[in-house]
Amino acid sequence: MKKIQIPLNTYHDITLNATRYAPDTEASATVFYLHGGGLEFGHRDDLPLDYIKRLVDARIQLVTFDYLLAPEVKLDVILPVLRESLDIVMDKPWCSSRITLMGRSAGAYLCYLLLRDGFEAVGLVDLYGYASLDYPEFRMPAEFYDSFPKVLPMNAQAMIHRQPLVAGDMKDRYPLYVSGRQFGTWLSQFLPSMRAADTYSLTPEDLTRLPRTLLIHSTDDPDVPFATAEDTAKYLPDAELIPIAQAEHDFDRDVTAENLAIYDRIINFIVSVPVGVRATA
Template sequence: MKTITYTTTSGEKIQSSFWQATGNTINPTIIYIHGGGLIFGNRDDLPQTYLDRFLNAGYSVFALDYLLAPESTYQDIIDSVKAGVTHFLNHFNELGVQDNRYILFGRSAGAYLCMQLIADDLSPKPTALIDFYGFESLLASNLLKPNALYSSYPKVTKAELKGLVGDSPVSHSSYEERFLIYVYARQTADWQKMIFQGTDGEEIKLTKELLTSNFPPTYICQSNADPDVPFINSIMLKAKLPNAKLMPITSKDHDFDRVVSPETLKVYEQVIDWLDHLI
């Protein structure tokens, strides 16, 4: 694994991790974007067992950190992710891959960021998109209200929140360091306010034209009892995309693949089989 550092347009240093494929190296590189509600998480959260499946199948993996809210704005977050993709596009030969073809793979909010990048006229566009329990829009009506799961947790107060939020940009965190910020956001329905910094929302719209004519083949995978992001969001996204596959998972967990098991390994093997037939 190689650690790579690059700089955003605002001058922030961001790191990424690169794993070289051990199998057929003519495949595109997977650019992985982690989840965490745009508030917590880091690029190294994908279990090594899943990584090894991709690498052995000939898919190198380039995993990105990115700026996190609320210390950074939505636009800074988007710019930091775009900086990572741009670094790969401009330096792929230094990584030992044969070309700059790539697949975007996001989990949860990472999938949202993938879709935002595609909508932001990313060029060249990805060969494919892998969407694990993501969402098309942060402004979906069922994400704008307090979440029942997080509302059942002990209440996070504003005083506690103040002690968790830093004074400078953050681009890498553990679950323990910042998860309570996300809990607060979902308990209070302030999630969007924390991302968009109190505006009416600035996200890039996935237009009908983009979704129907210029969106890459997409593999959508989500629990049909997801307590965090309603499963209906994936059903509605699938209905808009002419070249998408929706794979429902029977689980009561949002991140059903958090713990490696024979069942979750099968899910990743199905994704790889889909990619192999697509590429």
């Protein structure tokens, strides 16, 4: 397996990078991966190595991307800069035309927005993500986060950096996300305006134009409700929803035999995309 860092574009002197994990032989498919973290924390190489090896051993090359984090930068900047990053990699001679987008949580949300806005892919793997912001759990104080120590909005404000970020450790940035969910202010942390929530949500008609999609979501997810996956799958033209009988959000954070089996299903989904299929619209 080859692991190569790829410098991409810059934003305010911040360089965005990608990491390419490639098989030693020619890849049969390419996956563009976006990490989770509520749009506010995380880093591009957060996927456990055992999952990465599983993908690469199946002759799938994985490209993981930086993206700008909120609230230092809002979605109206995050998305176009990210799209520019993806386009740079797509122009590389080693990049397969059979691109599948894959995201965990907020990363999956970004994938939905990219596809809606014209990014071409043969498939999408949505791991506990969401395609719309129109859920009360996102707009009101979330009961699950009441059990956490309170992070007052003024304390959260003090965590915001003056310069843009493309990575943030959970220990430093997670309280910022917790505060947003405790006080119902999370959307305001990444939307350019609260009036723009609909602009950054996919409609049922938008979903009908998306490529084949594999959705994997815990049935008792305490963070992103399972209903987001059910509602999304109803309108996708070619969707499979795998329910995970757990009360965990990122159920795959630990490598287990059960989770490796889930990743085998992801691999089967990726490699079964018909040859020659590429565009979503």
